[in-house]
Structures are given as structure tokens and as C-alpha cells.
Amino acid sequence: MATLTFGPAAGAEGDRFFNTRVRIERFSHVRAVLETKDGTLHMATKYVQAAGGCAAMNAKDPDEERKGLGRIQVKTIPPDQDGSPNWTGQVMIKHPNSNGMQMDIDSGGYIPMRYVKDVSVLRDGEEVFSLDATFSISTNPNFRFSFGKGNENELEVTIVDTDGETFEGTTGPDASKDS
Incomplete structure (x- = not known):
């Protein structure tokens, strides 16, 4: 469960994409609904066989898991030689994304x-996308997405979690640079 909104820097040409990992508790249908600018709704459905993604016990020490909390890597990848106008971006954040249903094996x-609640990605100061997320996004969230070419193609990322802590990362126009 999340709401993803593409901004003008997402690009007006070519195919756009957005990938991430999610938690799924049991075998179920996963649905993605897209609303176009004219209000038309499109839905894709996929049956996924998964178990225990939400309430599975955490085998890691929660205190250890918080070390490095908020460390962000941001990468940009130029278009392939196939003539696609869009670049690829990747944002990775170290965050346990605890959903309150996982049991600590040490304490019981x-x-x-x-969990990560809000994600904002700008290209050269213009919005690529914003994400209003819930605990359904997996541990250590990883977002891979397309965006339109800009002047510098610098990405600025702001992430806010449910504790109100803000994490920021950026990358320059290099093909792959970690922040």
C-alpha cells in the first residue's frame, strides 16, 4: 500500500518504470492501479506466492539493525544506446522498516x-516522484525508476520516517555515484 506520484521530471517520452520490494504476508493478488492525467484508471494484477513477509520473526538484533540508519546511496544511469530518452535512477536506504508485527527473538x-513514510526525489530541483509509503515496503528500501533527461541530472532525495527523522542524499551527473 503506497501512493506514487510522478512529477514533471519523470519524463514525458518513452516508457517509465518504478520498481521496489514489498512485504507480502500470504499468497495473494497484488494490484497496481495507475491513474492518468485525464483520470482514466488502469489496473494490473499478479498472483504472488509468499508467506510471512509481515509478521516473520526478525533474526537480527534490532539495535544492531539500527546502526547506519538512514545511510542513502543514490545512483544515476544514462540511457542505453537504444535511443530511449530516459535515465535510470536508484535510491537505497538503510532502514529496518519495522511494521510493529515482527517479534524480537531475544525479548519475545x-x-x-x-518505517519510511515519505520519499521525495528531485532532478535538478524538479520533482521526479513522491511516494507516500506504508510498512508494506521491505526492509532497507530500494527504489529503481526512470526519469527524463535534465541539465545536470543531479538527483536530490529526501526521506522521512514515522519517527519524523529526515534523511537526505544526492548524486551528481556521473553515471554512478554514491552519496
């Missing part, structure tokens, strides 16, 4: 809920 208690 539940790990408090804390």
Missing part, C-alpha cells in the same frame, strides 16, 4: 513500528 516482545 514486538519491535516498535518505524
